[in-house]
Amino acid sequence: MIRSFAACLLVLGMLGHSASAQEASITEWRKDREEPIDQPQKPALREKEADQPDFARWSFGLNGGYAYRLFRAGRITSHDEQEYIKDLKSGIAFGGEVAYFPWKHVGFGVRYEMYKGKANLDSAQSEKVTIQHLSGALIHRSFLKNGKTAVLTSLLLGYQPYENKSTVGAQQFTFSGKTMNWGVSVGIEQPISPKLALNLTGTAMMGAIYRLQRKTAFSTETLHLSKDDSVDLSRFSVTLGIRFM
Template identity: 85%
Template sequence: MVRSFAALLMVLGMLGQSASAQEASITEWRKDREEVMDKPVKPAIRKKVTKENNIPRWSFGLNGGYAYRLFRAGMVFSHDEQEYIKDLKSGIAFGGDIAYFPWKHVGLGLRYEMYKGNAKMDSVQSEKVTIQHLSGALIHRSFLKNGKTAILTSLLLGYQPYENRSVVLAQPLTFSGKTMNWGVSVGIEQPISPKFALNLTGTAMMGAIYRLQRKTEFSTETLHLSKDDSVDLSRFSVTLGFRFL
């Protein structure tokens, strides 16, 4: 009897210790869980590396290429005259520009371009034409899917001097004038390094001169031209250039 009672007490003691151990274990588990709930671990914040940080704000470029004037010629009677007009319309264009983009897609700039063309018909007549333009530009920039190649569309407005050094029947003449000009250009720009890019640009310029100054060896006079007799400076150019970003 005594032995049975002692055995019973031993079993109850073991059960009590087991229950206490389980309760402590549960309490520990709950405590740990509460600490985790009370102090949530904040996920590490990753800094976003955006492509906009790599887009240049400033750029400077130089370019050159082919240009073609769009004026209408008068009555042409001979093949020599046709070739003369063709040569007079064709020329070269070269220049440079600088641009600043305060926003990703919109920028402002300055552009300078010089057109040069010349034509000669035997010893009877020759002309050497120089047309310059200095203009401000409002630029829209969009990117292709690769995020690097850019399409640049510009609206141009500025100042355009004109000079024509002619020789007619061995008599030298110089015609000069100034006018406002406006135009549009569309170009594609491809970076080939973080600081260097190539671009191909097509530009259409419009303008006409209604007052010319004519100089000879002996006199200078001002010519006032009608709309039909005005000097049309409209032209189209395609240029290839490089830009520093």
């Protein structure tokens, strides 16, 4: 009887050992196979990365270059006058732009540009012209086949102040006015680093002033101009710039 009881205990002990060994084996089996099941966080990370835009949303740029005014001059009677008008039409343009792209190909921006030009005629007559414009911009961006170089086309609409400081003999005048302006620009942008790009842009601006304020040392007068006598602010510029993204 005692032997039978001992034999039972031995059998139960062996069964218990076998069960615990089997359980340990099952635990290892589960562990080895649950790790790859728990690991699919890499695809999740990839999905997260895919949600992030592969283009810059915000950018800030500075630029400068050559500008040429498109107004039609009156009758020119001498070579000196011809050179004077040529100098008055030619000038420099410089400014900056902030842009935001909520979508890859369409964005919005604010652009500021200043034009400066001057001319002298035999030291008896001179003009120094400053034209500014502050515009809102609707921007379309398309990429070339390399996926990096972008072509930016902008439609501009905004505000344009004008100032002309003139001297005729001993008299000095300041003409000033303001008007709405609109324009278009087309540029190509080439990244040189993840946060920096170079761009070359051509811009055409349109606008005319029909009311001027003329100031002298003694008086201020408002001039109302006809269509034929209006001040044409139309111009074209080519600028080279740097953009931070």
